[in-house]
Amino acid sequence: MAELKTYLVEEKLIPEDRIKIATGEQRELDGVNLRDPAEQTRHVITVDALKEGWDCPSAYVLCATQRLQSRGAVEQLLGRVLRMPYAARRKDAALNSAYAHVSEPSFREAAQALTDKLIDMGFTDEEVRESLKPRGVEQNDQGELFDPDPVRPKPVLQVTVPDSEDARARLNNMQDAGVDYIHRDDGTLVVGMKGEVTDEVAQGVREITREEDYAHFDAQLEKHRATVKASRTLAQKGHAIEIPQLLVEMEGETFLAETDAIMERVDWSLDRHSARLSEQELSFHRSQDVIEIDLEGEKLVYSRTTEDQPILSGLHTPSDADLEASLVQWLERECRVADISQAEMLPWIAAVVADLVTNREVNIRTLIDWQHQIAARIRWKIQAIRDEEKTRAHQMALFDRQAKPTWSENRVIRFDDTIYQNVPTQATGAFRFNRHLLGADRAPLIDGDLNGEEFQCAWSLDSLEEVEVWVRNVARHPDSFSLPRVGRRFFPDFVAKLRDGRIFVVEYKGEHLIGAPEAREKDAIGKIWARTTGGVFLMVRKVAHGVEMADQMRNAVAGSDKSFH
Secondary structure (H helix, E strand, O other): OHHHHHHHHHHOOOOHHHEEEEOOOOEOOOOOOOOOOOOOOOEEEEOOOOOOOOOOOOOOEEEEOOOOOOHHHHHHHHHHHOOOOOOOOOOOHHHHOOEEEEOOOOHHHHHHHHHHHHHHOOOOHHHHHHHOOOOOOOOOOOOHHHOOOOOOOOOEEEEEEEOOHHHHHHHHHOHHHOEEEEEOOOOEEEEEEEOOOOHHHHHHHHHOOOHHHHHHHHHHHHHHHHHHHHHOOOOOOOOOEEEEOOEEEEOOEEEEOOHHHHHOOOOOOHHHOOOOOOOOOOEEEEEOOEEEEEEOOEEEEEEOOOOOOOOOOOOOOOOHHHHHHHHHHHHHHHOOOOOOOHHHHHHHHHHHHHHHHHHOOOOHHHHHHOHHHHHHHHHHHHHHHHHHHHHHHHHHHHOOOOOOEEOOOOOEEEEOOOOOOOOOEEEOOOOOOOOEOOOOOEEEOOOOOOOOHHHHHHHHHHHOOOEEEEEEOOOOOOOOOOEEEOOEEEOOOEEEEEOOOOEEEEEEOOOOOOOOHHHHHHHHHHHHHHHHHOOEEEEEOOEEOOEEHHHHHHHHHHHOOHHHO
16 A cells, blocks of 8 residues: 555655545545545545445546456456446547556456456447557557557657647647647647648648747658558558359349349249158157157156046037147148248148158147147258258259359459458567558457467468468458358358469368368358359368468469469
């Protein structure tokens, strides 16, 4: 406690009366109303205050000198500084945030703990990534005091000008051009100009600069423009990757090769499939008054404990045939789907019930007792039939000898400077990509860390002389490139443009997944796309038959047939 107070007083020149210590022995906050705007307390030093339920609604900055050993501690820490009940938006961007400083051996560990909790509290992953920053953002080379683009940071030119109403008015008029400013206590404004600085903006800021600073301003502007020019990404220099989508021609119509679109043009019917629930799908075992039903190994036991009541004379008892007809109608309503007509569904379900009653010798009243379970199995059976038909249609439209996969210059996915504007990126540390579309030191998030296999795959791709430009293909993003799988889309990991003009699509697969059905399906459709469009597709592994990733790619590019292009 004493050391912290001494530091604040001697190093930070905080008036001693603005510091309060609140512990079991020192209770300097007793009788102090922290909600009172006139209260001068600005710093509170405490021990285990979080555990005691201590609350201060004006606490916008919290520093924890102990490690966060539990998620509960993280939750309490965030709860103290995220409430901000009196918050109002300020001109100074630094005042529009609450701050939680933690003491951790690595920023990554602290950020992960905070990230998990923030997401649990309802923040999006993108919001969290933009909010967590290591200490020192105001001093770094990017000038992040002026909130550069969190996806693709731009260089910031900072200059100091005299504060005046006229200066602020001029700067406010230039905000849309990327100009911002911060007021300092010494009567100056620190002006930030982000990215490209036009002649108009440069002249406007220069006019409110002190005359004796003109030469310095001109030198800084020239240096900044050189930095901006050197930092331009390949995309900003006009490079782009255009990837032809896989199309298919059926019945004289050409359309995007998606399974649902193919299914709309394929005739299929329940009549082609057996109207029978197999023993594996639904089985009954009866022993006296106990009935056992087995649903794929999950046994449910039902016991008839009620006695049959004597039938009163003169009342009609439904026949088994009437009960069977009623059950069929009920099952049809329960299992109804949009793409199967009632005229097709009703006789198919009737055949299912008839098979259970006649061939399996299950009493109709027993079936009625189990009508909900039977309906569930019928719905499952219909979905399995639909999936089977999708696979057949997918195979017929794309892989059979009669299939007509195709492509068009008018149906392409374009990667340029506008792509992934709102996708979080990760810094690459000491790595510098030579051919990455969106920048040498940043890339859309890659699975794992910089030592991970997927990042090493990206690094290998970047090392190929045959590659002109490449980019990470973000999965499930609406602007990304995808290929059709049965009933879903496949987003390859990387896309590249080769120097000879061909497109190179790369999917990385770990050794434990390379032989899985999903991997085989992706490899097959990737090769169909490559043969159709004249591109190159490769499912790369860490090591394949003794060949490293870079050589696998080099061999694929060199060995592919160029005659399609």
